[in-house]
Amino acid sequence: MKFGYSIIIVLITTAFIVPEKKTTAVQSSIKASLERGKTVYLQRCMACHQMDGGGVPRLNPPLDGASKVKGNDKLYLVRVIIKGMTERVELDGEYYDNNMSANPDLTDIQIADVLTYIRNNWSNKASAVTAAEVKAARAKIK
Amino acid sequence: MKKRVLFSLSIICAAINFVAANDSTIATAKKIVADPVNAGLKTPAGFSASVVADNLGRARHIVATEQGGLYVKLERLKEGKGIVYLKDADGDGKMEITKTFANYYGTGIAIKKGYLYASSDQDVFRYKLDDKGDVIDTENPQRIVKGLWDKRQHASKSLALDDAGNIYVNIGAPSNSCQEIDRTKGSKGMSPCPILDSAGGIWQFKVDQADQGYHNGVRYATGLRNVVGLDWNKQENKLYVTMHGRDMLYTLYPDKFDTTVSAELPSETLYAINKGDNAGWPYVYYDHFQQKKIVSPEYGGDGKKTSSENFIDPLVAFPAHMGPNALLFYTGNQFPEKYKQGAFIAFHGSWNRSPLPQEGYYVVFVPFKNGKPSGKWEVFADGFSGTGIVKNPRDAQHRPCGLTQGPDGSLYVSDDVKGTIYKISYPSK
Numbered sequence: 001m002k003f004g005y006s007i008i009i010v011l012i013t014t015a016f017i018v019p020e021k022k023t024t025a026v027q028s029s030i031k032a033s034l035e036r037g038k039t040v041y042l043q044r045c046m047a048c049h050q051m052d053g054g055g056v057p058r059l060n061p062p063l064d065g066a067s068k069v070k071g072n073d074k075l076y077l078v079r080v081i082i083k084g085m086t087e088r089v090e091l092d093g094e095y096y097d098n099n100m101s102a103n104p105d106l107t108d109i110q111i112a113d114v115l116t117y118i119r120n121n122w123s124n125k126a127s128a129v130t131a132a133e134v135k136a137a138r139a140k141i142k
Numbered sequence: 143m144k145k146r147v148l149f150s151l152s153i154i155c156a157a158i159n160f161v162a163a164n165d166s167t168i169a170t171a172k173k174i175v176a177d178p179v180n181a182g183l184k185t186p187a188g189f190s191a192s193v194v195a196d197n198l199g200r201a202r203h204i205v206a207t208e209q210g211g212l213y214v215k216l217e218r219l220k221e222g223k224g225i226v227y228l229k230d231a232d233g234d235g236k237m238e239i240t241k242t243f244a245n246y247y248g249t250g251i252a253i254k255k256g257y258l259y260a261s262s263d264q265d266v267f268r269y270k271l272d273d274k275g276d277v278i279d280t281e282n283p284q285r286i287v288k289g290l291w292d293k294r295q296h297a298s299k300s301l302a303l304d305d306a307g308n309i310y311v312n313i314g315a316p317s318n319s320c321q322e323i324d325r326t327k328g329s330k331g332m333s334p335c336p337i338l339d340s341a342g343g344i345w346q347f348k349v350d351q352a353d354q355g356y357h358n359g360v361r362y363a364t365g366l367r368n369v370v371g372l373d374w375n376k377q378e379n380k381l382y383v384t385m386h387g388r389d390m391l392y393t394l395y396p397d398k399f400d401t402t403v404s405a406e407l408p409s410e411t412l413y414a415i416n417k418g419d420n421a422g423w424p425y426v427y428y429d430h431f432q433q434k435k436i437v438s439p440e441y442g443g444d445g446k447k448t449s450s451e452n453f454i455d456p457l458v459a460f461p462a463h464m465g466p467n468a469l470l471f472y473t474g475n476q477f478p479e480k481y482k483q484g485a486f487i488a489f490h491g492s493w494n495r496s497p498l499p500q501e502g503y504y505v506v507f508v509p510f511k512n513g514k515p516s517g518k519w520e521v522f523a524d525g526f527s528g529t530g531i532v533k534n535p536r537d538a539q540h541r542p543c544g545l546t547q548g549p550d551g552s553l554y555v556s557d558d559v560k561g562t563i564y565k566i567s568y569p570s571k
Contacts, residue, residue, distance in 0.1 A: 044327070047393045047404070047494050054534045056493040057559075058217075062536075084326060088294045097295050099317075099324040101393075 030116070030128055037117025040110050044103060045118070053122040061096045064122035074115070074129055078137035081111050108134040181564050183525045188478070191523065191566045194554070195237045198226050198561030202249040203300065203468060203544040205258070207275030210549050212237060215251040215260055217298075217558060224248060225260055227277070228563070237563065243280035249298035249370065250311070251544075254349065259309060261299035263292040266311060268349070286348070287311060289355045291341045295324075296368035302381060304374050309349050310381055311359075314368035315342035319388050319440045320424035327394050331440025335424050338364050342423055344372070344383065344415065365420040365453060366413075370490075371469035377483055378513035381415040382457075384466035384487055388427055388438070389494050395439040403445070405495040408436070409459035410466050412487070414513065422453030430459035458515055464502030465490035467543045471510070474551025477568050484509045486522065488542035488555060493535045500532040505542050505555055523566060526557060 041049075045063075049055050053064035063069045068076065068091060084102030088095060106114070108131040115134075119126035181191040195212075199220035205213050214226040223242035230237045250261035258269045258277055267283035286309070290299060296314025303309050318325045320335035320342075335342070340356060343364035347354045362381070371384035392404030399407075408427035413419070426435040426449045435453055437443030460466065468488035472481050484507055491503035507522040508515050528539035535541070544556035548565070555564040 043396060044393065046496055047390050050493070050534045051496055052534055054536050056535050059493065084323065086294070086324065097297065099295055101325040101327065102323050102329075103327070105328060 033113045033116045033128065034120065036110070037113035037115070038121075040106065040114040041117055044101065044106070045114065048098065048100075053118065053124075055096070056098075058094070059096055059098045061091045061094070063118045064124060065092075067092055069118055070124050070126045074133055075137045075140060077115055077129070078111060078134050079141050081106065081114070082138065082141055108132075108138065111138075176569070182528060183523050183564065183566075185523050185566060189566055189568050191564055192235065193562055194230070194235065194565045195228050195239075195563040196560065198239075198563065200558045201226075201544065201556040201561040201563065202298070202558055203251045204546045204554055204556045204563065205251050205253045206546045206548045206554060207253060207271070208549050209275040211240070211275045212546070212548075212554060212563065213251055213253070213258060213260075214556060214561075214563065215248055215544075216561075217247055217249060219245070219247050224262075225251070241277075241280065243277065244283075250301035252301045252303055252309075254303040254309075257349070259286075259301055259303065259349075261287075261301055261311070263297040263299060264288065264290050266299065266301065266309065266347070285353055286351060287354045287359070290345075291316065293341075296341075296386075298370060300370050300372055302372045302374045303349065304379070304381075305376065307349050308346050310362060310372060310374070311345050311347065312366070312369040312372060312383070313341040313343060313345055314370075314386075315423065317342075317424070318390060319394075319438055321394075321440055325390060325394070329440075331424060331438060333441065337424075342366060342368075344369060344381065346417075360417075362417055363415045363419045363421070365422045365425075367423040370465075370467045371487060373469045373471050373485075375414075375471050375513060376473065377471075378414070380513065382469060382471070382485070383413050383415055384469050385411045385413065385421065385423075386465060387411065387462060388424070389463070391439065398439055398444055401497060405498045406462050407431075408462055409456065410462065410464050410489075411456035411460070412458040412466070412469070412485070412508070413454060413456050415454075419454050420452070421456075422449065422451070425449060425451065426453055428456055428459050430461075433459075458508055458519060460487075460489075460506070460519065461501055463492035463494050465492060468545040470545040470547060470553075472547060472553070474547050476551025477553075480509055481507065483511070485515075486545055486553060487519075488545050490541050490543055490558075491527065491532060491535060491538055496533075500535060503527040503532060503538055503541060505545070505553075523555065523564075526555075 048060040055062035085100035111134045112129045112131045115129040176190045177192040181193045183191040200217035202215045202217045212228040224247045225244040227241040228237035229240045246262035248262040252259045266287035269277040269283045293316030295316040300312040321329040323329040344362045346360040346362040368386040369383040387408040391399040409430040429436045437447040467490040470486045487506045489502035492500045505523040508519045509517040526540040540557035543558040546554045552567040
C-alpha cells in the first residue's frame, strides 16, 4: 500500500519537477500497466460499467467516483474481481441489481493492471495496485 | 331595512359567486391548451403531449382509474411510501398528489373489477376501491401472493389480470443465462436450468385468495428470462408479454461474437402466451437478422446453430437490449383507427450496446389485427432522453417505464428517472 502511494507521489513530483526531460522507470511501468489494464477493462468490464466508468443506474454501479474503487481496501477490490458479487449492498447511497461477474481466471498482473486503470481513469486518482499485492490478497481470499 | 339590504346583498354575492364559479369552470377547461413544447416529445401528427405530474420519484408502472385518477408504483420509497395517487381535482390538466401510501417499493400495479393490485418484489397485495376510484383502506391491503423469489436481479414483479379471476405475475430469472456462476466467462450453462422451477416465467394466481405462493400458484409459461411488460388482450382473451433478452455475448464468448454482434443481439421479443408455453430461455435466444431461435453459447451454440426443441416464436422481434418495460393494448376510441387494438410498448432504453450508441428510450406502436401484428412497428413517442444520442443511460433525463390508458382514451407514460408522467392525446378538431 505504502509502495503504491509512493508511486503516485513519485508520479506527481516527477510530473511537476521534471516533466519533459526524463521518463522514470516507474512512470513507464505505470503507463504500461494502465494500457494493459485498459485492454482487460474493455474485455471484461466495459459492457456493464460503460466506457465512461459511469455504470448503469440501478443495475451496475459506477466506478468513476466510487468511494470503494478509490479507497484503500485493496483486498476488497481484488475479492470483487475474483469472486464477483451477488449480494444486495449499498454503494454510495444506491443499490444495484445485476450480479457482478467472477473473474478467477485473470492473472495477478491482469487484476493489478485493471485495478490500477480503474483507480486512475476518469476522475479517479488513487494508488496503483501491484501484482504482489494481488497475489497476497488472492491467498487470503481462498 | 338593514337586514333586507344584507339579505339582498348576500343573494347578489351568492349569484356572483355562482356565476364566477361557473365562469371559472369554463375558464379552467379552456386553460388546457396544447403544451407548446409537446412535453419535449416528438409524437405523430395530430397528437399532443403534456406533462401532468413531475418529480414523483422512480415511477415504474402506472394505472388509470375509470374516474380519471392515476396510481403510480415507485421503485424506491419516497418519504416512506411506495404508491402515489394522483388526481386532477381542479380540472387544470395537471394532476396533484391526492395520497401516498404502501410501505413497500416495487414495479407492478393494476386495476380490475373494483380492486387495485400492487406488488413488492416478493408479494402481491390488493386494495378495494370505492365508487370514486379511491382506495378505501390504504393501511390494510389483502396480501394475495407472498414469498416469490427476490434475488436482486430481475426482481420486479409485473402484473396483469384476466376477466376470469386470475392474476399473472412475472417472476424474472435472477440470472443472465443460467450459468453455474452468473455472468462469468467460462462458466457452463446449467442443464436443466434449475432456476426455471421458481423463476424465468409467468405464474398464475387467484385474485381473491390470501397468501398464495409457489405451492398453489400455476407456472403458466416458462423460458421467459425477464418480462417487465405484460398485458391481457381482451379481444383475444390472451396474455401477451415482452421479454428482456440476455446480455454479454461478447464479454462471455469473445471467441464466438464481436462487440457489434453483442450490441445487436439478441432480439427483444414480444410473445403471445398460451398456458404451458416455453419461450426457450436460457437454452436459446432469438436472432432477428436470421429470424431464428439460436442455441445459446452456454449450451453449445455458436451464433448459428438452431434448436429443434418446441419453443414458441416471438410475434415481433425488436433490436437488442432496448428494455421493453411496459406493454399496453389500446382499447380506446380517442386515437385514430389504425391504433385500435394495437400495442404500445415503452422501451426503457439500452445500456449494453456499448461501444455503439444506446438505443430505445421511446414508446413504440405495433399495429395489430386479430391478435397478430398487421404491420411494422414504429416509434410513436420519442425524445424522453432529452439528448440526441445516449452514450450512457445515466445521460438520459427521462426513461419510459409504464403505460396506461385513461378513461378518455389518452395514453399516459411514466418515467422512472425523475418521476414525470406524460399524457399523450389526440385532440378532436
